[in-house]
Every structure is written in structure tokens, then in C-alpha cells.
Amino acid sequence: MATTNTYLNFNGNCEEAFNFYKSVFGGEFTYIGRFGEMPSSDEFPVPEADMNKVMHVSLPTGSSVLMGSDNGEAYQSSFIAGNNFSVSINADSREEADKLYSGLSAGGNATMPMSDTFWGAYFGMFTDKFGINWMVNYDDPAKMQG
Numbered sequence: 031m032a033t034t035n036t037y038l039n040f041n042g043n044c045e046e047a048f049n050f051y052k053s054v055f056g057g058e059f060t061y062i063g064r065f066g067e068m069p070s071s072d073e074f075p076v077p078e079a080d081m082n083k084v085m086h087v088s089l090p091t092g093s094s095v096l097m098g099s100d101n102g103e104a105y106q107s108s109f110i111a112g113n114n115f116s117v118s119i120n121a122d123s124r125e126e127a128d129k130l131y132s133g134l135s136a137g138g139n140a141t142m143p144m145s146d147t148f149w150g151a152y153f154g155m156f157t158d159k160f161g162i163n164w165m166v167n168y169d170d171p172a173k174m175q176g
Contacts, residue, residue, distance in 0.1 A: 032126060037116040037165055038098040044084040048098060055091045062087045065102065069148050077102070086149075116155070116163035124152050127168040134158055134166075 040047055045062070052059065066081035083100035090096075097118055121127035131144050137159035144154035144166065150173040155165050 032119050032121045032130060033094070035095045035097055035118045035120065037118040038096070039114040039116070040084075040098060040100050042083060042100050044087060044098050044100040048084075048087050048089060048096075051091075051096060052089055055089065055096075057090055060088045060090060060095075063149075065100075116165050118165040118167060121166060121168045124168050124170070127152055127154075127166050131156065131166045134164055 063085045065076045065083050065085045068076060068085060080102045086099050088095050088097050119130055121130060128144060131154050135156040139157045142155040144152060147153045152168040152170060157163050
């Protein structure tokens, strides 16, 4: 069965916020990556101002995971405190991920179709018909082994 986690977005202070959350919850980040670590792409170039911003961070908190990232320069104008979160779903299979994405995005706005990513996950994003932002993720064990 799929699990849900909270995903927070920040305007450049994600690392500061997550270091604060870590000081309160304890534990360690399971991942922290920066936009500058992404593979280069002519389609989605990373502006110099965004290179050191947090692309993704994960902090386990009990049986859930608090996740977050900084907004890139192009998205900062749409940032409003209160709309800076998404519900992140971790599916148990590609089929479950597709079913959840298809069902929850019906009548909404797909912002990233389900696709294989450079970090090894099958991932997609959308805003549902009620204005809630969602992320669907499936970590294929075969692709996650290093």
C-alpha cells in the first residue's frame, strides 16, 4: 500500500530550515542534493544562482519522511507561504504509481508526467482539481542498488 509524506518548498532557505528540523526531530538526512548536481540539460538549464540551492532533502521522522527543496529562480514569483507544500506518495510498484497518478490528477493540472528520472525513480507531479500539489514516486529496487 502506498504511503504519504509531506514535501515542503522554500525560497532559498531549505537547508537552514531542514537543519532546524533535524535539531528538533533528531536523526540524519538520508539524502541532500543540490541543483548543481543535476545532469546538464539544454531543455532545463540550471541558472548559476540556483546551483547551490537544495534540489531535494529527506529527513526520516518516525515512520514518515519530511522532504523538501528550494524553488528555482523561475518559480519564486509563484511562491506564497501556505502553498509551499506537496503531498508525496511512495508507491509499491510502477503500476500503483500510474494508477494513483491517473486517478488523483483527473480534472487537475499535470506538471510532470510519470517518467524515469536521473536519480533512478519513476516520478511525476500534478496539482489536483482542488488545488493540492502532489508528487508520485516509485523507487524500483533494481535501479536503486548501487
